[in-house]
Amino acid sequence: MAEQTKTSKKSQSPGPATTARQLALTALKQIQRGAFADVALDRALKHANISPLDRKLSTELVYGIIRRQRTLDAIIDNLATKSANQQPPELRLILHLGLYQLRYLDHIPGSAAVNTTVDLAKQNGFSGLSGFVNGLLRKYDRHPDTALLAADDPVRNIGIQHSYPDWIVQVYLEQFGTEGTEQLCNWLNQPPTIDLRVNTRKITIDTLEAKFQAAEIEVQRLTQLPQALRLIKHAGAIHQLPGFTDGEWIIQDSSAQLVSYLLDPQPGETIVDACAAPGGKTLHIAELMQDQGTVWAIDKTASRLKKIQQNIDRLGLTCIQTKTADSRDIPELINQCDRVLVDAPCSGLGTLNRHADARWRQTPDSVTKLTELQTAILQQAASWVKPGGTIVYATCTLHPQENEAIIQNFLDQNSNWVIDRPENNSGLAPLLTESGWIKVAPHQQQMDGFFMVRLKKA
Numbered sequence: 001m002a003e004q005t006k007t008s009k010k011s012q013s014p015g016p017a018t019t020a021r022q023l024a025l026t027a028l029k030q031i032q033r034g035a036f037a038d039v040a041l042d043r044a045l046k047h048a049n050i051s052p053l054d055r056k057l058s059t060e061l062v063y064g065i066i067r068r069q070r071t072l073d074a075i076i077d078n079l080a081t082k083s084a085n086q087q088p089p090e091l092r093l094i095l096h097l098g099l100y101q102l103r104y105l106d107h108i109p110g111s112a113a114v115n116t117t118v119d120l121a122k123q124n125g126f127s128g129l130s131g132f133v134n135g136l137l138r139k140y141d142r143h144p145d146t147a148l149l150a151a152d153d154p155v156r157n158i159g160i161q162h163s164y165p166d167w168i169v170q171v172y173l174e175q176f177g178t179e180g181t182e183q184l185c186n187w188l189n190q191p192p193t194i195d196l197r198v199n200t201r202k203i204t205i206d207t208l209e210a211k212f213q214a215a216e217i218e219v220q221r222l223t224q225l226p227q228a229l230r231l232i233k234h235a236g237a238i239h240q241l242p243g244f245t246d247g248e249w250i251i252q253d254s255s256a257q258l259v260s261y262l263l264d265p266q267p268g269e270t271i272v273d274a275c276a277a278p279g280g281k282t283l284h285i286a287e288l289m290q291d292q293g294t295v296w297a298i299d300k301t302a303s304r305l306k307k308i309q310q311n312i313d314r315l316g317l318t319c320i321q322t323k324t325a326d327s328r329d330i331p332e333l334i335n336q337c338d339r340v341l342v343d344a345p346c347s348g349l350g351t352l353n354r355h356a357d358a359r360w361r362q363t364p365d366s367v368t369k370l371t372e373l374q375t376a377i378l379q380q381a382a383s384w385v386k387p388g389g390t391i392v393y394a395t396c397t398l399h400p401q402e403n404e405a406i407i408q409n410f411l412d413q414n415s416n417w418v419i420d421r422p423e424n425n426s427g428l429a430p431l432l433t434e435s436g437w438i439k440v441a442p443h444q445q446q447m448d449g450f451f452m453v454r455l456k457k458a
């Protein structure tokens with residue numbers, strides 16, 4: 001079933017000034033030439049003299065259009081004589097800007113969406129085509145429900161309706177069926193949730209919750225997660241919320257919090273986080289160890305690793321050591337660790353809501369390359385574990401090649417390792433599959449998509 005198109009016009013105000021659309025167009029042009037969406041948007045916003053409201057609209061337009069580009073192109077294909085990829089590239093973006101507002105933004109009246117887009121066309125060298133822009137957008141606005149045709153092929157149809165490449169739809173379909181895939185695609189098209197992890201070394205969850213309530217910040221508890229609060233409503237920047245500067249909490253999605261519980265770190269142990277940056281799980285592990293023992297935070301990318309240090313200081317932890325290195329090759333750690341976490345680099349198919357352009361950047365080939373890296377890191381990291389010790393392998397993807405297949409292959413080649421299921425009475429039990437791993441499906445559990453499994457060395 002197709003996603004609902006915009007039906008209500010909640011406000012009849014003319015909407016924010018054209019500068020928000022022009023700024024969005026500037027960023028979109030850079031993305032079209034290969035820039036990352038967040039980098040292009042930051043660059044465009046950096047020197048812009050626009051109101052916070054316009055800033056918000058530009059951000060919504062850029063991320064929304066990048067996400068929905070396949071759907072928007074399919075509408076152009078249907079409504080124009082020339083297909084989307086036959087249009088001049090910049091005009092195609094201008095059409096995306098108009099169609100996106102009409103289809104997905106309830107707070108912008110249709111007339112404002114059309115008129116500002118026509119103006120944008122004129123201001124950007126397409127005066128001669130402004131009548132075409134006007135006609136196409138008005139045609140859409142008259143019959144939004146028939147502007148997007150259904151495709152005969154079910155994979156292609158979901159791909160067009162929800163704006164995903166066919167290969168990702170196929171990966172989801174094989175695991176979740178048609179209805180589940182549509183729910184998942186919908187979830188990953190929504191703005192991401194914001195979860196906090198309470199630093200229980202500094203404050204209890206009850207006290208922090210009360211502090212937020214007093215400041216009229218709405219939060220929600222999450223089952224199975226004793227340290228998690230989901231931000232529902234707040235005003236202003238996140239780092240200005242109560243308790244941030246004092247290190248009473250950190251931003252971390254709830255499914256990422258599950259990973260450290262599965263690792264089950266104990267005070268006094270030696271633990272390595274093999275792919276640690278920017279460090280959310282390293283910090284959680286140190287907290288669970290009551291800051292006693294050693295956590296090695298290793299990552300290949302020094303700039304990403306630097307971010308851990310700021311949080312180590314803010315959260316007041318002392319047992320973490322950082323090291324820039326390639327975890328495929330650190331022989332000096334062999335048999336040194338009680339536990340190891342491999343939170344592997346992955347295709348991120350469980351967190352596409354957090355990275356608007358990721359669905360277009362990943363390909364089946366990039367996934368194959370990632371599986372080679374994941375296999376090599378896991379194999380090396382396993383050698384660091386002492387006999388009787390454990391390793392947790394985790395990813396934020398929902399691709400079986402990067403998850404189940406990696407583990408099956410590892411177990412086939414390493415007969416001294418077995419899956420170590422968490423206790424039945426642990427908070428993780430409800431999420432366990434029969435195979436012994438945890439697979440979080442965002443549309444079912446309302447948190448980031450994740451895969452995690454604990455293995456034990458004989």
Ligand SMILES: C[S@@+](CC[C@H](N)C(=O)[O-])C[C@H]1O[C@@H](n2cnc3c(N)ncnc32)[C@H](O)[C@@H]1O
Nearest residue numbers: 275276277278279280281299300326327343345
């Ligand atoms: C999924 S992220 C880790 C997120 C982190 N665990 C957290 O909770 O904040 C994967 C990380 O693996 C790192 N990485 C990629 N290849 C690596 C390698 N060969 N050795 C060590 N780290 C690597 C990347 O730089 C990236 O920071």
